[in-house]
Amino acid sequence: MVEGAGPAGELGVGIVGVGSASSWAREAHVPAVHAAPGLRLRAVATRDAATVAQTAAELGADVGYADAQDLVDDPSVDVVTVGVPVPAHRDLILAALAAGRHVVTEWPVGTSTAQTAELAAAATAAGVRTAVDLQARLAPAAVRARRLLADGALGRVTAVSVYSSTAAFGPVVPAGARYLEDPKSGMNLTTIQAAHTLDLVASLFGGLASFATLRTVQHPDVTVAGSDPVDHLRRTVPDHVLVQGRLLSGAALAVEVSGGRAPEAPFRLEVRGERGSLVLSGGGPRGFQASRLRLERDGSVEVLDEAGTQDLPDPVVNVARVYATFAAELRGGGTGESESAPDFDDALRLAHLLDDLVRSDEERRTVEPPAPWPR
C-alpha cells in the first residue's frame, strides 16, 4: 500500500523522456497515465528549460522540470517513469530508487544483464515496487488467450508459430535512431522485438525447455533517411532472428522476428491444440506490443474485455493496462484478474533468456537451460 498518495487518493506520476514529439513516452505513457484510474500526471521532465513548462501544459501535467532530478525530488511524485533511451536508464532509475519512488521503466531495463541485475537488486533494497513496459502480456487479447489456454479450451497444445516484425532495424534508419546501430546501446532487434515476442510466448505457455537460435544481418549496409550526401552505416547487430524450440509443455515452437517491417506483414501468433486453434494478430510500425491485437478462436473473433481502454489509440492500449494493473497493485489490491504488471525480476529473467538465445546462436547449438526458463 502506498503511503504518499495525494489528498484525492491519486498517485502522482512523473515521466522523464517526453522531450521529442516522436518519443514513445509522449506517444504512449502520457495518455496511458491519463487513462489509468487513480493516477495523476503530476510532472514531466525534458532537457529543454525554455520549453518544458509549455510541454507540461500541452501534455496535461501539473509541472515541468528541466532537470530530471527535480522531478525525482518532487514529494508529490510517487511513481517515476523512465522513458529515455536505455543507456540513460540506470542513472535515472537509481536516482528514483534513492528517493524512495516506485519506478515504471521502459524495456530493456539495462544495457546488459549485469546492469539489469544491479537495478533489480537496488529496487529490492529500496523496498519499492517496479513495473516494466513488457506490455504485450497485458494486452486484452493476450489476457483472454491465457485464460482460454488455462481453461484447457484447446486441449493439449501441439505447436506455436509466431511471426513478429517492427519497422525499425530495416535498411533505412531515421537520423535520430543511429544510436541503435551501436551494440553498446543494448537496443537491437534481439533485445527489443525478440524479447517482447518471447515474453508474450512465456506468459502464454509458461516458458521454454530448449531452443536453437539463428541471428543474421540482412541489411549490412544501412542508410540514414534523408541524408545528403547519403550517409552509410555498417550494421553489425543482427536484424533477423529465428528461434526454434520446445515449450515446457512439450509443444513445438517456431519464432521469426524481422526488422524493416513491411506494412503488409503484421504480427501473427498461431496456437494449435488437439481440440482447436487460437490466432493472435495485429501489429503496428513499432511492433505488435505497441498495437491493439485481435484474437480468433477456431476462426471466430473473440469479444475482448478492453476494461476502460476501448477509446485509446492502438499503441496506448497495452501500456495503459500496465499502469492500471500497477496502480491497483500499489494500492494493495489487484485488478481482480489474477494478472500482474511485469517487474524488474521478470525483466532479469528475460535478460537471462536473451543471453541464452545469443549463446545458442554464437555456439551454433541447441541450448537446454539447466533449469527451465523462466527461472
Ligand SMILES: NC(=O)c1ccc[n+]([C@@H]2O[C@H](COP(=O)([O-])OP(=O)(O)OC[C@H]3O[C@@H](n4cnc5c(N)ncnc54)[C@H](O)[C@@H]3O)[C@@H](O)[C@H]2O)c1
Ligand atoms: N515498450 C515498447 O513498445 C517501446 C516502444 C518504443 C520505445 N520503447 C523504449 O522507450 C525508451 C525510449 O525510446 P524512444 O524511442 O522514445 O527514444 P528517443 O530517442 O525518442 O528519446 C526519448 C526522449 O528521451 C530524451 N533523452 C535522450 N537521452 C536522454 C538522456 N540522457 N537524459 C534524458 N533524456 C534523454 C530525448 O530527448 C527524447 O525526448 C527506450 O527504452 C525504448 O526501448 C519501448
